Amino acid sequence: CAVLSCLSAAAGIVPYIAVAEIARLMLDNPADSHTAIWTWVGIGAGGAGVWLVLFVQSSRVGHYADAAILHDVRVRIVTHLGKLPLGWFRAAGSGKVKRAMTGDLEEMHEVIAHALGQLVGATTVMTVATGYLLFVDVRMAFVVLGVLLLMGIFFRVSMRSMTTHMNRLVVADARISAASVEYADGIQVVKTFGTGGRVLRRFDDAVDEHTQAFAAWVAEVRHSS
Missing domain, CATH: 1.10.287 (Helix Hairpins)
Incomplete structure (x- = not known):
């Protein structure tokens, strides 16, 4: 799941890089850039297609893992509950059992099926985008990184x-x-x-x-x- 998310995120940023490169070509020398422009169009379209395929597969693997893990956890909880004395249920209340069997496990879905892929994808996008910005303009890259650093500081404070x-x-x-x-x-x-x-x-x-x-x-x- 993590590997597929990383690859899909890297492929997903290719169309944006293609648009930026097309804009640079059209601004620099549009008359002699016809072939290069269409080459970048193909690269961008190919990147979008690869992103879609890998994203679907990553989500599929994550949800399969989520279903398997939650099924195993529910079986273990039910097995454990079957061994508890009736007095425990009276003291704990049915609400605690319900939350353990449904609410808590449903909240785990986001962590298992989505969080790993989203975290890896976000990290990959930031890494690839930063590398591209450094390649295009080092000064602009540092400006963007400075803004992100300030956002992180303000978020930590709030x-x-x-x-x-x-x-x-x-x-x-x-x-x-x-x-x-x-x-x-x-x-x-x-x-x-x-x-x-x-x-x-x-x-x-x-x-x-x-x-x-x-x-x-x-x-x-x-x-x-």
Whole structure:
């Protein structure tokens, strides 16, 4: 997947290089550049075709790997849950089980099927583009790299406490999920014995915690971002 993503990203930038080279030829000597221009047109079209084929294959490999890994993880979780005492389910709640079996695994899809290819592709594009800019104009290349460096610094400053706030949001989201499943599964008991107030209060507390966590993050980064 990583190799295919690298090759597809390198091929994907070829059409842009072809356009730039065609523009240079037309500005320098358009009358005598007919053959060279059409050569670059063919190179650009070929690069686009290679990019499409390699991108599809990379995505295919990534999704196959995602399906195989998540199936194996789900089987292991179910096997482990089958060995736990019933008291654990009462203490943990069905929401925790649901999140482990569905929510957490679905979030892994982005990491397994997409993140590796996107990271490798982005790195390849930046490397190839930087090399081309250095070949064309060293000064312009350093200007572009300087802008990217400033963007990286500003991003680090604005997201300096992202891990802390994200962990708090994840915990609050888990509480909301657990309270929602608990209320939905126990609705008959709530109707019969009238305990809806306590159940809803737990849900409201979880929502309030999520709201406060998000508000704290926004308040911290609203100026720096």
